[in-house]
Amino acid sequence: xxxxxxxxxxxxxxxxxxxxxxxxxxxxxxxxxxxxxxxxxxxxxxxxxxxxxxxxxxxxxxxxxxxxxxxxxxxxxxxxxxxxxxxxxxxxxxxxxxxxxxxxxxxx
Amino acid sequence: xxxxxxxxxxxxxxxxxxxxxxxxxxxxxxxxxxxxxxxxxxxxxxxxxxxxxxxxxxxxxxxxxxxxxxxxxxxxxxxxxxxxxxxxxxxxxxxxxxxxxxxxxxxxxxxxxxxxxxxxx
Numbered sequence: 487x488x489x490x491x492x493x494x495x496x497x498x499x500x501x502x503x504x505x506x507x508x509x510x511x512x513x514x515x516x517x518x519x520x521x522x523x524x525x526x527x528x529x530x531x532x533x534x535x536x537x538x539x540x541x542x543x544x545x546x547x548x549x550x551x552x553x554x555x556x557x558x559x560x561x562x563x564x565x566x567x568x569x570x571x572x573x574x575x576x577x578x579x580x581x582x583x584x585x586x587x588x589x590x591x592x593x594x
Numbered sequence: 595x596x597x598x599x600x601x602x603x604x605x606x607x608x609x610x611x612x613x614x615x616x617x618x619x620x621x622x623x624x625x626x627x628x629x630x631x632x633x634x635x636x637x638x639x640x641x642x643x644x645x646x647x648x649x650x651x652x653x654x655x656x657x658x659x660x661x662x663x664x665x666x667x668x669x670x671x672x673x674x675x676x677x678x679x680x681x682x683x684x685x686x687x688x689x690x691x692x693x694x695x696x697x698x699x700x701x702x703x704x705x706x707x708x709x710x711x712x713x714x715x
Contacts, residue, residue, distance in 0.1 A: 487656075517699035521639075528689055529631075529639065531703040535696060540703065572639050576700040582655050583629065583641040583700065 488577040490586035497592045504560040506589045508573030511554060516575040518556040520549060524569045532571075533558060560591075568593050596620040598628075598690050598706035605712045606680050613676040614709045616690030623671040624648035627693035629702055630664060630675050634686045644693060645673060680713045687711075 491509040498504055508518060518536050521529035531540050533549035536556065546561040560567055573586035601615040616628065630642040643654035647666035654664070663676040673690055687710045691702035 517697075519699075519701035521702075523639075528705040528708050529691075529702075530705070531701060534694070534701045534703070535699060570638075574639075574701065576698070578698065581653060583644075583702075585631075585639040585641060588638040 487580055487582075488575070488584045490573055490575065490584055492571075492573060492586040492589045494587070495590045495592065497594055498563055499594050500564060501562055504558075504563050504567070504591055506558040506560075506571050506591065508556040508558070508586045509554055510556075510575065513554055513556050513575065514552045516551075516577075518549065518551045519574045520558045521572045521574065522567075522569045523572065529572065563591070563593050565593050567591060596692065596704055598692065598704060600688075600690060600706040600709045603710040603712070605714070608680055608682055608713055608715055610680050610713075611676070611678050612680055612711065613674050614688060614711065616673040616675075616706050618671045618673070618692070621692070623666075624668055627695075627700075628666065628673040629691045629693050630662075630673075631689045631691060631702075631705075632658075632686045633689065633708075639689075642675075642688075647671075647673065680711075682713050682715075684711060685713045 520533040522532045523529040536551040537549040548559045571589045597619045599617045627644045629644045632640045642658045645652040645664045666673045687708045689708045691705040
């Protein structure tokens with residue numbers, strides 16, 4: 487089945503830019519979606535269709551997707567951005583959704 | 595407002611059966627697929643399967659096929675996830691989520707608050 491690989495963790499200081507990668511074979515030919523999950527809470531959609539923001543998600547959150555890597559970018563990180571982030575695609579070959587391994591973002 | 599409200603946490607013994615629920619409101623229940631996602635303690639998200647409440651068509655991840663049953667009741671706008679014989683390895687938080695789609699791509703929004711299932715002797 488299709489595998490999506492994310493770095494386990496990213497640590498940065500407030501105000502820096504977080505770039506969270508999601509690697510998969512030819513992932514650029516799929517649409518990638520991203521979720522934020524804070525401790526003890528349900529996941530929340532933050533980017534869909536590679537780069538679209540749902541209402542309520544700030545402009546400093548953006549997404550891109552090309553080749554074998556999709557990227558979620560959070561500019562000017564704040565303490566409130568500390569969370570786990572997951573990418574997700576629909577694998578048309580197996581007709582099922584696949585989630586990435588998840589990345590824990592820590593704001594020092 | 596689109597909402598998915600899940601049933602309360604459960605504590606069960608191995609071998610017992612269980613059915614948890616996900617009640618939808620604020621949209622046409624029969625027009626959107628509903629997904630179930632497992633999150634084991636301290637681990638990532640795993641897609642279990644989906645159901646289309648309009649006709650009860652369902653699909654399962656191979657990892658969960660035969661282990662659980664996904665169903666839906668149009669009369670109450672409720673989706674269900676069911677086990678006939680729980681194992682300790684079923685201990686996890688289970689989320690339901692509405693599936694959205696565009697041009698053969700699918701994503702999940704919103705999500706229910708999650709149901710913690712604890713299986714222990």
